[in-house]
Amino acid sequence: MVTRQTKVLIIGAGPTGLMMACQLARHKVPFVIIDKKEGITTETKALGVQSRTMEVYQQMGIAREALRRGSIGKAVNFLVKGKPIQRIHLAEIGKGLSPFPYIHILVQHENEAILEQFLTTENQSVTWNTSLQSLSQTETEVEAVLLDEHGEPFTVVAEWLVGADGASSMVRKQLGMAFQGDTHEQTFFVADCQVDWENADDELHICLEQKDFLAFFPMKGAGKFRIIGALPPEFENTKGIVFEDFITDITKEMSIDLKVRNTTWFQTYNIHHRVVSDFQRGRCFLAGDSAHIHSPAGGQGMNTGLLDAYNLAWKLALVVKEQADDSILKTYNEERLPFAQELVKSTDRAFSMIVSKNPITRFLRLNVFPSVFKTVSTQDRIREFAFKRVSQIGINYRDSSINRDYKIDGFSNKAPQAGDRFPYLETSASNSFKWLSGTAFKALYFFTERKEDTIVRLKNYFDLSDLEIELLQFDKKRYEEYFEGLGIQEEAFFIVRPDMYIGYRSGGVDLMDLEVYFERLTG
Ligand SMILES: Cc1cc2nc3c(=O)[nH]c(=O)nc-3n(C[C@H](O)[C@H](O)[C@H](O)COP(=O)(O)OP(=O)(O)OC[C@H]3O[C@@H](n4cnc5c(N)ncnc54)[C@H](O)[C@@H]3O)c2cc1C
Numbered sequence: 467m468v469t470r471q472t473k474v475l476i477i478g479a480g481p482t483g484l485m486m487a488c489q490l491a492r493h494k495v496p497f498v499i500i501d502k503k504e505g506i507t508t509e510t511k512a513l514g515v516q517s518r519t520m521e522v523y524q525q526m527g528i529a530r531e532a533l534r535r536g537s538i539g540k541a542v543n544f545l546v547k548g549k550p551i552q553r554i555h556l557a558e559i560g561k562g563l564s565p566f567p568y569i570h571i572l573v574q575h576e577n578e579a580i581l582e583q584f585l586t587t588e589n590q591s592v593t594w595n596t597s598l599q600s601l602s603q604t605e606t607e608v609e610a611v612l613l614d615e616h617g618e619p620f621t622v623v624a625e626w627l628v629g630a631d632g633a634s635s636m637v638r639k640q641l642g643m644a645f646q647g648d649t650h651e652q653t654f655f656v657a658d659c660q661v662d663w664e665n666a667d668d669e670l671h672i673c674l675e676q677k678d679f680l681a682f683f684p685m686k687g688a689g690k691f692r693i694i695g696a697l698p699p700e701f702e703n704t705k706g707i708v709f710e711d712f713i714t715d716i717t718k719e720m721s722i723d724l725k726v727r728n729t730t731w732f733q734t735y736n737i738h739h740r741v742v743s744d745f746q747r748g749r750c751f752l753a754g755d756s757a758h759i760h761s762p763a764g765g766q767g768m769n770t771g772l773l774d775a776y777n778l779a780w781k782l783a784l785v786v787k788e789q790a791d792d793s794i795l796k797t798y799n800e801e802r803l804p805f806a807q808e809l810v811k812s813t814d815r816a817f818s819m820i821v822s823k824n825p826i827t828r829f830l831r832l833n834v835f836p837s838v839f840k841t842v843s844t845q846d847r848i849r850e851f852a853f854k855r856v857s858q859i860g861i862n863y864r865d866s867s868i869n870r871d872y873k874i875d876g877f878s879n880k881a882p883q884a885g886d887r888f889p890y891l892e893t894s895a896s897n898s899f900k901w902l903s904g905t906a907f908k909a910l911y912f913f914t915e916r917k918e919d920t921i922v923r924l925k926n927y928f929d930l931s932d933l934e935i936e937l938l939q940f941d942k943k944r945y946e947e948y949f950e951g952l953g954i955q956e957e958a959f960f961i962v963r964p965d966m967y968i969g970y971r972s973g974g975v976d977l978m979d980l981e982v983y984f985e986r987l988t989g
Contacts, residue, residue, distance in 0.1 A: 467611075468620040472498045473786045475610055475624035477637050479592040480507065481574060482754025482771035483630030484581035488526065489779030491588035493905050493964075495786050498622055499590075500612060502597035506582055510658055510731055511574035513683050513692055514539070514765030517857035518887070519772050520566035525903060525966065528580050529566070535580070536572030537686050542670040544836035548721035552836040554843045556670075560853040564890050565899060569857070571684060574768055601627065601640045601750070608749045626782060627750045630775065633738070635756030641747045647740030647810065650761075652821060653697040657709045658731040661691045663724035674832050675720040679820060693726075694762070696821060697734055708732065737761045739814045741806050745799040751778060758806040761817035764856055766809055773858060774802050780905070780964040784988070789932045791989025794868065801863040862886045869969050870983045876973025881953025884971045888962050891951040898948065899966075906934040908962040911975065912954050914942045920975050927977060931984070935961075 474490055476483045479501035487499040515523075515532065523529040544552040560567035585591060595615035602609050608627040611619055629637025638645060661682065665671050667689055671682040683692040698712050709732040717724055741758040745751055754771025778798045784790035819827060819835075842852045854860030863869060864885035871884040882889050891898040901908060909924065921939065928935040942949050942956075952958065961970035961983065970983040 470498065470620065470622045472496055472622060472624045474498075474626045474628060474782060475608065475622050476500070476628045476630055477598045477610070478629070478631035478635075478754075478756070479503075479578075479582075479594070480630060480632055480754065480771070481512070481577055481581065481768050482756075482775050483628070484578055484585070484592070485772045486628050486630055486753065486775035486779055487590060487592070488581050488584045488588070489776055490783065491585060491590050492526065493780060493783035493787075495779075495783045497590075498593065498624070500593045500596040500598070502595070504594050506578040507575050509575065509733075510685075510692070512577070512762075512765065512768035513571055513573055513685070514769070515570040515572045515577065516765065516769040517560055517564040517566045517568070517570075517853075518859045518861070519769045520570055521564060521859070521890075521899070521966070522772065522776050523580075524565065524899065526584060528584055531580050531583075532570065532572055532577070535576045535686075536570050537668060537684065539569040539571050539670055539684065540668050541666070542672065542839070543665065544839070545665075545671060545673045545722070546832055546836070547675055548673070548723065550665075552840055553669075554840055556843075559843060559849060560857055560859075562890075562892065563850065563853060564857060564859055565897065567853075569765065571686070573685065577768065598631065598636050598640075601637065603627075603748050603750060605748075625749065625786065628775075628778070628782075629750060629752045629756045630754050630771070631756050633740075633755045633759045635752065637750060638742065638752055638756050641750055641752075643742050643744070643747060643752070645740045645742060647738060647759075650737045650739075650817070650821075653702055653734050653736055655693075655695060655697045655709070655732065655734045657693045657713070657726075657729050657733075658685060659691065659693065659709065659729040660689050660727045661693075661724055662689060662727070663722070673720055673722055674836075676828060676832065677823075678716065678720055679831075680716065680720065680722070707734070737817065739810050741803075741810045745774075745803055745806075746795065751795075751798065753778060758810055760810045760813040763813050763816045763820065766813065766856075766858070769858055770806065770809060773861075774798075774806075776965055777802055783905075784933075789988060793989040794987065797863075797866050797868050801866045804865075805861055859887055859890075863967060868987045869967075870979075870986065871971050872976065872979045872983075873973035874971070876955050876958060877971070878953035878955070882968055882971075884968050886968050888960070888966050888968055889951065891948055893947045898951075901938055902962060902966045904936070905964050906936045907964060907969070908960075909935050909937045910940065910958075910960040910962060911937065912940045912942070912945070912949060912952070912958040912960075914956045916941060923977060924975060927980070933984070933988070 474497040476499040490497045540557045599611045610622050668684045673680045680695040709729045738759045753774040785792045869884040957974045959972045959975050963969040
């Protein structure tokens with residue numbers, strides 16, 4: 467049997483696996499990515515690209531293409547018994563918090579196409595029509611038996627393996643890892659179609675009624691919508707069911723005046739809430755749906771998988787290039803598992819509220835929920851809190867063992883901490899994300915009085931380091947707005963990780979302490 471060697475083997479080329487491959491390509495790490503399908507998905511599936519994903523796309527240089535292919539979710543409307551009762555603007559809901567202060571609508575296969583295109587520009591490609599059959603690992607390597615497009619087995623030996631093979635993950639099963647959680651009894655449907663009605667084409671419409679709900683998500687193209695709802699119980703076990711069999715009855719019952727035509731995608735599905743207890747076993751990792759699945763409420767699934775891969779890739783790159791000890795890899799689980807667990811819980815709660823048959827919950831859903839939504843969007847602090855949560859820009863890794871805060875009395879209370887995403891700060895001339903391009907660590911030195919000897923010592927220190935670290939300097943006289951935004955009084959020093967998170971924050975430069983940070987990071 468033919469055997470190939472590589473550094474990282476990625477199983478699955480859905481959004482998660484593709485992002486993993488793109489990130490490894492950015493970090494110049496050799497890898498092989500395989501998928502049993504013959505190409506990227508043809509289904510639209512996920513629809514919402516959250517701000518944090520767009521920020522990552524921007525760092526990769528593909529945000530513009532994502533914007534060109536998609537559209538912005540402008541507003542959400544609540545309709546009760548067919549009558550509009552609340553309209554909430556979404557186009558600038560996260561203004562000042564992200565360069566992408568909205569939810570971007572771009573279907574999953576378009577996201578996958580953009581990522582696959584990125585791989586091509588890096589002279590890399592997916593090995594399609596190839597499936598994982600089995601895997602085993604020792605302390606030093608992973609061996610995977612794969613079947614090629616002709617059904618011939620071959621072996622890939624890799625230093626590390628990433629299972630991005632979706633909810634029914636064979637990697638997870640081969641590793642003997644449980645996928646704990648539950649499946650909701652009720653069946654739901656999703657349909658992409660043309661809708662003729664009087665409501666706006668480019669806005670989200672949530673239609674509520676005593677017993678039922680329908681959500682209409684705008685898609686690119688006039689009158690094109692994704693409709694989701696609960697399948698009427700009498701159709702639960704019907705084989706060969708089509709959308710037109712039941713949608714007219716539902717909309718009539720809910721007093722929604724519309725005509726549906728040209729259904730391009732229809733699927734019924736059950737909703738699961740499941741998460742693994744660890745994202746790593748030995749030399750194998752799980753990412754995306756193979757590690758966590760939950761209801762589509764909030765449009766988080768695809769985004770979470772993309773960001774799992776983004777978190778793991780730079781750490782794997784350091785290890786493969788022998789710039790860090792493999793102990794850093796345990797922080798992938800440390801940083802991503804708590805978020806996945808919380809997400810599974812919170813989407814379950816939101817979902818239960820949407821589908822509950824309890825009369826009190828139904829009353830709240832119809833009479834209170836739309837106003838609560840309005841309050842969330844209009845009260846600045848609540849809006850900011852909600853936007854940070856849904857957009858995933860608020861995820862922090864403050865409890866991670868590799869991040870470090872030092873001499874924090876030089877910062878105001880609103881200052882970002884070690885483990886936070888580096889904030890997006892806008893001035894009339896520029897913004898803080900301009901500093902965070904590329905794959906290197908960034909050392910950001912903010913000073914009131916320029917200390918030449920400190921700068922020389924920092925430069926020498928970084929020159930001697932195995933890591934790639936870029937030093938950027940900010941004089942208060944010129945960058946006062948950033949001092950304000952970052953809560954800096956006189957002097958501050960940050961190390962920003964390749965994933966745009968603050969790894970280290972200090973009220974000044976202390977090389978001895980910086981050494982503690984880097985030793986902890988690289989082992
Ligand atoms: C009907 C529906 C609607 C959805 N709506 C939304 C939404 O609105 N918003 C949202 O964020 N998410 C939504 N999702 C979820 C979203 O689609 C997933 O979270 C996302 O696809 C996860 O990406 P992934 O790469 O982790 O897994 P997947 O997309 O499942 O990709 C896994 C890949 O692994 C491959 N594979 C599997 N087994 C093997 C093997 N043994 N060998 C080789 N290759 C293998 C598969 O062919 C596949 O390409 C929806 C999903 C469905 C089904």
